Amino acid sequence: MITAQQLTKRYGDKVAVDGITFSARPGQVTGFLGPNGAGKSTTMRMIVGLDRPNAGSVTVNGKPFAEHRAPLREVGSLLDAKAVHTGRTAFDHLRAMAATHNIPVARVHQVIEMTGLESVAKKRVGGFSLGMGQRLGIASALLGDPATVILDEPVNGLDPEGVLWVRRLMRSLAAEGRTVFLSSHLMSEMAQTADHIVVLGRGRIIADAPVSEVLAGGAATRVRVRTPQTGELIGLLAGSTVQISQVEADVLEFTGIDSPTIAEAALANRILLHELTPLTASLEEAYMALTNDSVEYRTEAAR
Numbered sequence: 001m002i003t004a005q006q007l008t009k010r011y012g013d014k015v016a017v018d019g020i021t022f023s024a025r026p027g028q029v030t031g032f033l034g035p036n037g038a039g040k041s042t043t044m045r046m047i048v049g050l051d052r053p054n055a056g057s058v059t060v061n062g063k064p065f066a067e068h069r070a071p072l073r074e075v076g077s078l079l080d081a082k083a084v085h086t087g088r089t090a091f092d093h094l095r096a097m098a099a100t101h102n103i104p105v106a107r108v109h110q111v112i113e114m115t116g117l118e119s120v121a122k123k124r125v126g127g128f129s130l131g132m133g134q135r136l137g138i139a140s141a142l143l144g145d146p147a148t149v150i151l152d153e154p155v156n157g158l159d160p161e162g163v164l165w166v167r168r169l170m171r172s173l174a175a176e177g178r179t180v181f182l183s184s185h186l187m188s189e190m191a192q193t194a195d196h197i198v199v200l201g202r203g204r205i206i207a208d209a210p211v212s213e214v215l216a217g218g219a220a221t222r223v224r225v226r227t228p229q230t231g232e233l234i235g236l237l238a239g240s241t242v243q244i245s246q247v248e249a250d251v252l253e254f255t256g257i258d259s260p261t262i263a264e265a266a267l268a269n270r271i272l273l274h275e276l277t278p279l280t281a282s283l284e285e286a287y288m289a290l291t292n293d294s295v296e297y298r299t300e301a302a303r
């Protein structure tokens, strides 16, 4: 369980994390989403005691991270996959970590197997690909068999098979009753992995809800209508709460009105419809709608 209350971090004048309150619960995968610079990494660093909050607090399994006697057994984290001594082999790296916490070597073998690193365990970490580095980072995070797992962008650099593997692993860790907290700037990835998401924008929480709710509430649903009588249908339905855009000569897209209402109005006015399709917003669209005003750096094209 992770519980943050009014958690705040400033760097000089910059407020990186602005009084956020949220929790990540056992048995669930909680996705921590936000555009670049939103404050995700800073929050994660505070959770594991690498950064000190200026105000507020955050606890893991009921205590601040630093107060746990054997933190690796409570919280496993992957914050920077490159922060590994590159001259060591993967096995030696894990064995050295295990030794600091009296974790038996048998567990080192177990996590190597769990993360598919058997064939490279005796190779130097310096020669690892990004994907292997991520696997090693995840192996390190799981070493202490922790109740809470925190991973910053865990699928970064992984190929599609690796992405699928991480997704399944995260689901299985949550199914075992662990708290799984993952960050990403991609909603599409979280949609398939997380039960609950917390969305951050410019250091503040802009959504904290089950994935299904964010999808339903994030963006207005559109309806696509194909009709040879576009002019008549526009004349009939255009109003202050209904927006209509003409997509093709005979295709309109409506927002602010649902498909049964359009069908009934068309029937009553003898307007022929060739197609009537509700277009539910994708999670990606819902996320874009949510974070639209909170992107710190934006390319000209996306403005």
Ligand SMILES: Nc1ncnc2c1ncn2[C@@H]1O[C@H](COP(=O)(O)OP(=O)(O)OP(=O)(O)O)[C@@H](O)[C@H]1O
Pocket: 011, 014, 015, 016, 034, 035, 036, 037, 038, 039, 040, 041, 042, 043, 185, 296
């Ligand atoms: N050590 C630091 N000194 C000064 N500013 C910092 C420092 N670390 C982070 N920041 C600033 O705080 C804000 C939040 O950064 P953070 O890395 O937490 O965001 P993020 O959501 O993890 O982004 P990304 O997805 O790019 O990793 C950014 O504006 C960043 O420039």
